Amino acid sequence: MALLTLQGISKRYQQGELEVNALSDINLTVEEGEFAALVGPSGSGKTTLLNIIGGLDSPTQGTTRLNGTDITTLKEAQLSDFRLFQLGFVFQSYNLVPVLSALENVELVMVLQGKHKNECRQRAEHYLELVGLKDIMHRRPSALSGGQQQRVAVARALAAGPRLVLADEPTANLDSENATALLDIMHTLSHEEKTTFIFSTHDPRVMDRAERIITLQDGKIVSDERHHHEHKT
Amino acid sequence: MKKSAQASVLSRLPILIFVAWRNIWRNPIRSVLTISALASGLVMVILYASLLEGMTRQMVRFATEISTSHIQLHRQAFIDDQDLYATLPWSYMQKLEQEFPDITIAPRLYASGLASSTNTSTGVLIKAVDPKREIEVTKMLEHVRHGKLDLGIADITENGFARYNLVIGAQLAKNMNVEPGDELVLVTQAADGSIGNALYRVAAILKPLEPNFDRMGVLMSIEAYQQLMYLENGFHELAIKVNDLSQLENIQADIIEKLNKLTAVEPLDKLGGVPVVRNWRQLNPAVADLLELSKAFVFIIGFIIISLASLGMLNTMLMAVHERTHEFGILLAIGMKRRWLLLMVLFESFFLSLVSAAVGSVVGLIINNYFEEHGIDFSQSMPDGYDWAGMIFEPVMKGYLIPMDVVYACLMMMVVTMLASLIPSWQTIRLKPAEVMR
Numbered sequence: 118m119a120l121l122t123l124q125g126i127s128k129r130y131q132q133g134e135l136e137v138n139a140l141s142d143i144n145l146t147v148e149e150g151e152f153a154a155l156v157g158p159s160g161s162g163k164t165t166l167l168n169i170i171g172g173l174d175s176p177t178q179g180t181t182r183l184n185g186t187d188i189t190t191l192k193e194a195q196l197s198d199f200r201l202f203q204l205g206f207v208f209q210s211y212n213l214v215p216v217l218s219a220l221e222n223v224e225l226v227m228v229l230q231g232k233h234k235n236e237c238r239q240r241a242e243h244y245l246e247l248v249g250l251k252d253i254m255h256r257r258p259s260a261l262s263g264g265q266q267q268r269v270a271v272a273r274a275l276a277a278g279p280r281l282v283l284a285d286e287p288t289a290n291l292d293s294e295n296a297t298a299l300l301d302i303m304h305t306l307s308h309e310e311k312t313t314f315i316f317s318t319h320d321p322r323v324m325d326r327a328e329r330i331i332t333l334q335d336g337k338i339v340s341d342e343r344h345h346h347e348h349k350t
Numbered sequence: 351m352k353k354s355a356q357a358s359v360l361s362r363l364p365i366l367i368f369v370a371w372r373n374i375w376r377n378p379i380r381s382v383l384t385i386s387a388l389a390s391g392l393v394m395v396i397l398y399a400s401l402l403e404g405m406t407r408q409m410v411r412f413a414t415e416i417s418t419s420h421i422q423l424h425r426q427a428f429i430d431d432q433d434l435y436a437t438l439p440w441s442y443m444q445k446l447e448q449e450f451p452d453i454t455i456a457p458r459l460y461a462s463g464l465a466s467s468t469n470t471s472t473g474v475l476i477k478a479v480d481p482k483r484e485i486e487v488t489k490m491l492e493h494v495r496h497g498k499l500d501l502g503i504a505d506i507t508e509n510g511f512a513r514y515n516l517v518i519g520a521q522l523a524k525n526m527n528v529e530p531g532d533e534l535v536l537v538t539q540a541a542d543g544s545i546g547n548a549l550y551r552v553a554a555i556l557k558p559l560e561p562n563f564d565r566m567g568v569l570m571s572i573e574a575y576q577q578l579m580y581l582e583n584g585f586h587e588l589a590i591k592v593n594d595l596s597q598l599e600n601i602q603a604d605i606i607e608k609l610n611k612l613t614a615v616e617p618l619d620k621l622g623g624v625p626v627v628r629n630w631r632q633l634n635p636a637v638a639d640l641l642e643l644s645k646a647f648v649f650i651i652g653f654i655i656i657s658l659a660s661l662g663m664l665n666t667m668l669m670a671v672h673e674r675t676h677e678f679g680i681l682l683a684i685g686m687k688r689r690w691l692l693l694m695v696l697f698e699s700f701f702l703s704l705v706s707a708a709v710g711s712v713v714g715l716i717i718n719n720y721f722e723e724h725g726i727d728f729s730q731s732m733p734d735g736y737d738w739a740g741m742i743f744e745p746v747m748k749g750y751l752i753p754m755d756v757v758y759a760c761l762m763m764m765v766v767t768m769l770a771s772l773i774p775s776w777q778t779i780r781l782k783p784a785e786v787m788r
Contacts, residue, residue: 173683174784194687201685208683211676216372226684228365273684 118185120280120313121147121170126179128165128336139165140336143179147315149280152307154327155317162336163317164285170315171204171283172196184280201230205274207284207316212270213258219245219269220254226277244272247309248302264295268302275306282307284316288323300326362690370697373670374705384666385706388763391659392710393717395652395759400718400749404725406644407750408743413634415489416559419456419589420630421602423609426623428586434461434541436622437584442612449608452593453601456480456487457585459575463538463546465568467526474522474568476538478575487591490559495520497530497554501571504551514574515553519564523555530554536568541581548578602629648755649762656763660770667699667774678778679786688779695778699771700764707760714756721749 126143129136140162147153155163168174169181172188181188188199200206205226213222223241228234245254248268250261258266267287274282284303288296300323307314316323324330332340374381414420423446427436443457459478464471481501485491491499494517503512516534528534532552540546550570558564576582592601609625618625631638671678678691725748732745 168784171683197682197685197687200683204685206680206683208680212680214369214677214681216369216376225365229362229685229690231361 119146120149120151120184121145121315122180122182123166123170124180124182126166126169126176126181128162128169128174129177138336140169140176143336143338145331145338145341147281147313149313150307150311151329152304152314152327153316153329153331154324155315155331155333156319156324157333157339158319161333163319163333165336166333167283167285167315167317170281171206172200201226201277203280205277205279205282205312207267207270207274207282207287209286209289210263210266213266213273215258218255218257219250219261219265219272222258222269223254223273223276226273230277240276241272244276245269247275247306248272262295264291264299267291267295267299271299271303271306275310275312279312281313281315284314286317286319288318288320293322296320297322297326359690359693363693366690366694367697370694371701373694373698374701377670380666380669381702384662384702385709387662388656388659388703388706388767389710389713391655392707392759392763393714394655395648395763396710396714396718396751396756397721397749398651398655399648399755399759400721400751401726401747402644402648403752403755404721404748404750405743406641408748409637409640410630412559412743413637414630416493417488417490417563417589418630418633419487420592420595420598421453421590421605421627422633423588423590423605423625423627424586425618426626427621428623429626430623432460432462433622434579434581437581437586438588438618438625439584439616441616442609442625443585443588445612446588446590446605446608450601450605454483454486454591456483456589457572458484458587458589459572459579459581460586461538461575461579463536463568465522465526466535466537467528467532470526472522472526473566474518474536475562475566476536476568476570476575476578477563478570478572480572484589487589490556491517493557493559494554495557496523497552500553501569501574504553507549511548512577513548514550514570514577516550516574517554517556517569518552519567520555520558521564522566522568523552525565528552534568536578538578540579544580546578546580548574550574598629602627652759652762653766656759656766659763660767663699663702663767664770664773666702667695667771668777670698671695671774671777675781675786678781679783682781682783692775692779695775696768696771699768699775703764703767706767707763710763711756711760714759715751718749718751722751725749 123143123145126140127138128140129138143166155166157163165174169176172191175189183203186199188196191199214225217225220241223245224237227237227240242251242254245251248271250265250268250272253261253265258269261269288299291299303314303316304326306312318324327344329341329343331338423438425436425438427433443455447455457480461476463474463476465474481491499517500515501517502515504515505513507513518528523529530552534550534552535547536550537545537547556563556569590605592598606627609627613625681691682688725746727746729745
């Protein structure tokens with residue numbers, strides 16, 4: 118069974134007197150362990166689609182099934198639990214809670230999940246080590262570079278043990294070197310942790326590292342291609 | 351859905367409290383300003399409560415210690431009409447004294463008359479006391495402004511009559527332009543219907559204590575009164591001081607019971623009416639009402655001050671929430687429930703008000719300590735004190751803080767600020783993460 122199944126997803130919203138079709142009849146299946154990129158120009162519907170997959174927004178039509186659960190039917194509190202236990206998020210910027218250190222930020226989701234304090238600490242340290250930040254894990258976000266902050270966000274997303282990680286243009290504010298490094302880390306961890314990644318981007322350097330590229334244009338999937346990459350370990 | 355998902359909010363409280371505490375120090379200057387505003391409000395409430403309590407205690411002290419004492423005994427006709435003949439026999443006083451060894455009593459007699467000095471005449475209220483007993487019951491005679499307290503015989507006239515000393519009120523002395531050592535003639539209608547008149551010497555002038563006495567009071571000994579008024583068979587008023595004020599009502603009831611027995615054995619004439627025993631609250635209902643009102647004053651004024659200070663808190667929290675909408679969106683996206691977010695913001699308000707309460711209480715107690723020790727001194731501008739609501743107060747206004755008032759003020763501040771913070775807190779739970787993160 119596929120991890121994620123989108124059936125007939127459409128999203129329309131009012132912009133003044135105009136009705137805008139953000140997404141039209143999206144049908145998509147993502148298998149467990151995939152490392153997929155949503156690409157397309159600005160306004161093509163990438164973020165809207167990620168928001169719908171993440172339960173942050175609801176579609177006008179269609180159903181979203183993750184691991185067998187139709188999340189479009191879930192109530193607010195159930196959706197919160199769903200996001201807390203099944204999903205990991207990496208956003209474009211300002212991902213972290215500024216008053217918490219890198220370590221505390223990574224622990225936060227696990228603490229909210231109700232995990233034991235020791236387990237939270239061990240897992241947080243482990244994932245910060247995987248993203249290469251264990252030495253500076255007590256720094257607050259303001260003392261970290263943009264690239265380091267995004268790596269903390271990746272560690273936070275993975276430490277909570279999600280089935281699916283959604284990343285909305287995670288490299289948009291990073292320079293070329295940091296963007297490549299972040300993608301390499303995400304790619305490696307995706308394979309090591311057997312975690313499914315879907316990330317949006319319009320950066321060609323990032324697309325090169327994706328195993329599957331789903332191209333959106335005007336709210337529709339116009340192509341869906343699979344590539345094979347050797348991942349670095 | 352995993353089992354731990356159903357875990358109660360309680361298990362998440364530590365992290366919510368932890369993040370909330372860190373959040374209030376995110377913008378230290380803003381938090382310190384908010385805490386300063388709230389703490390200042392609390393200090394004002396504490397000092398207001400302290401000064402008002404100090405005033406009311408002074409009011410009670412004046413109402414009891416200066417003249418009224420704790421309980422008074424009269425006959426009904428004296429209460430109604432100041433009936434000169436409505437006296438109680440001296441034997442009643444002796445029997446009450448024997449029956450109640452734990453009380454101290456002082457008899458008084460009253461009359462009205464005309465006082466004349468060299469240049470002027472005016473109506474006066476004559477009050478006769480037994481100085482030795484009076485000093486045991488009230489502090490009226492301790493408040494001499496000029497002269498020496500002496501209600502005895504001043505001298506013997508050429509005709510062989512004793513000339514007694516008087517003590518008069520400060521305003522009366524001023525109006526009549528008399529000083530200690532000056533002579534004063536009193537004219538009145540005596541109990542036998544004759545015109546009673548005599549020459550007296552002013553021995554002392556009392557400080558203003560009661561507005562009425564200050565304006566027209568003349569104090570003399572009971573012997574001098576009896577000689578002037580030909581009224582020897584009893585007294586008009588018995589001032590009673592009890593040792594244990596908490597037993598006031600019980601002692602009052604016991605005295606009433608004793609008087610009922612006494613009147614059965616030793617009946618009083620019908621014209622004077624029944625004996626009436628009243629405590630200081632019944633004698634000074636205005637003061638008793640003011641005491642009750644002062645509590646309400648503290649609450650109302652305190653509520654206004656705290657509410658105004660809470661506007662600062664409301665502003666701080668609104669700004670804090672407004673500038674963190676993206677962050678709240680992130681927290682909601684990663685799975686934080688809306689009610690947890692609400693709790694976190696409420697905890698931030700709670701911590702701000704808690705720190706404000708601690709700072710305000712400490713500063714308030716320090717300043718109050720000064721007010722209790724030294725007070726606010728008005729003696730330069732008002733050496734005789736000040737008159738408020740018909741009461742005369744000492745020129746130094748001193749505070750008296752009841753510890754529970756600080757607790758109540760803190761609780762009120764925390765409740766008001768928490769209510770104010772509901773507005774920004776409510777805004778957080780209505781956020782839509784997809785919108786705020788755009």
